[in-house]
Amino acid sequence: MTTPYDFPQYVIDRVMAKRGRLTVYDHFEPKRTALLVIDMQNFYVGEIASVVGMIPNINAIARHLRAQGGLVMWVGMTAGADGKSHWPIYHDNFFTPEKGANHRDQLSPGHPGHAFHKDLDIEPGDEVLYKSRFSPFIAGASNIEEVLQARGIDSLIVTGTATNMCCESAARDAMMRNYKVIMVSDANGARYPEDHLAGLTSFYQSFGDVRTTQEVIRDVLP
Template sequence: MPHNVKVPDYVIDRIMAKRGKLEVFEKFDPAKTAFLVVDMQNFYVAEVETARSIVPNINRLASACRGKNIPVFWLTMSVAEKEGGPSQWPLYHEYFFTPAKGMNHLAKLSPGNWGHEIYKELDVQADDRIVSKKRFSPFIVGSSDLHDQLKVLRVENLIVAGTATNMCSESTARDAMMLDYKVVMVEDANAARYDDDHLAGLTSFYQSFGDVRTTDATIAMLK
């Protein structure tokens, strides 16, 4: 089931008082835009109904982007270089999990494990790019080479979808804005386990970091 949430009125009022309009960006030039799909891997999606529910919208966005020659990037959380290898984020696994949970997270998000694979119903095409990251955000130094790839492509605008809204999606979107990318988080193409978590990620981002739009509205601004 998709999330059924609404940005609170006090957040809308705060945004309007701050900048006089809800949307910061009226349109994105396709030649300067990329689509980032965050962590839509079996470990995060297969047993999470809200995450599965956004698959059609992600596929719609990806198709619309390809139709305008916008590159599509699939970001994957990779906590080890290979299955059975040591953690690339030992602090996280040592302190933020029980030992058993940490071992499970490490095993299932390592390349070669089924949990690490992109969910089968997502339409990944041969010309799309798959980028492995070591942290919630691909833009943290040492996490991935995504920023370098985007610079080569002269990308200035980013569309962010995926899971979890309030964790890896929001971390990615926030850090992108900190690097001077113009960013849209797609509200019905991001998901968290719970409505409150999804809403928390969107409302925090919306107030100071970028736009929050629907799939339809995002596609419409690509012109």
């Protein structure tokens, strides 16, 4: 196969020296696989062309996995409620007061920013889950592992935004919780291509595979 993404050559060289192959996982059992769609909410998606443009790829993977009995999970961020932050250390220290309040309130239930983007194909049988940290696998951030374990899930396909923030955080933590994980290069997105590449590069070297939408549908979940 071709390289899974346009990684710098040193990354490919390190991967090949470490494990002798470009990919770790050739195939996932669909009924034991979940697609995680991370933070595709109006607040995060906005008008970022690269993020809006990948929605058809997310929907395509969701349709394909759903048809094979796999689980589709739409994972959003809930940062606060009723003007109170669920994550004060983040809002109080990493934003100006105005921007912290904006992040908290737009990602509170009932605000339009909290809603998932209208072009996402969310079906009644899918799971919708909210987290209070970048990664849903952090203790107390969500009940994601209860949901996955109830379905016998051991493999995850991670998509969404931002590649180098919540998507990478979730994907790394999932691998360290003993899930097999793939990030999808053209179904994760970030505001800047440099951030996108940084997230994928970091993940690929030690945490899992990076594949394209076509490869996931054709090869991983045939």
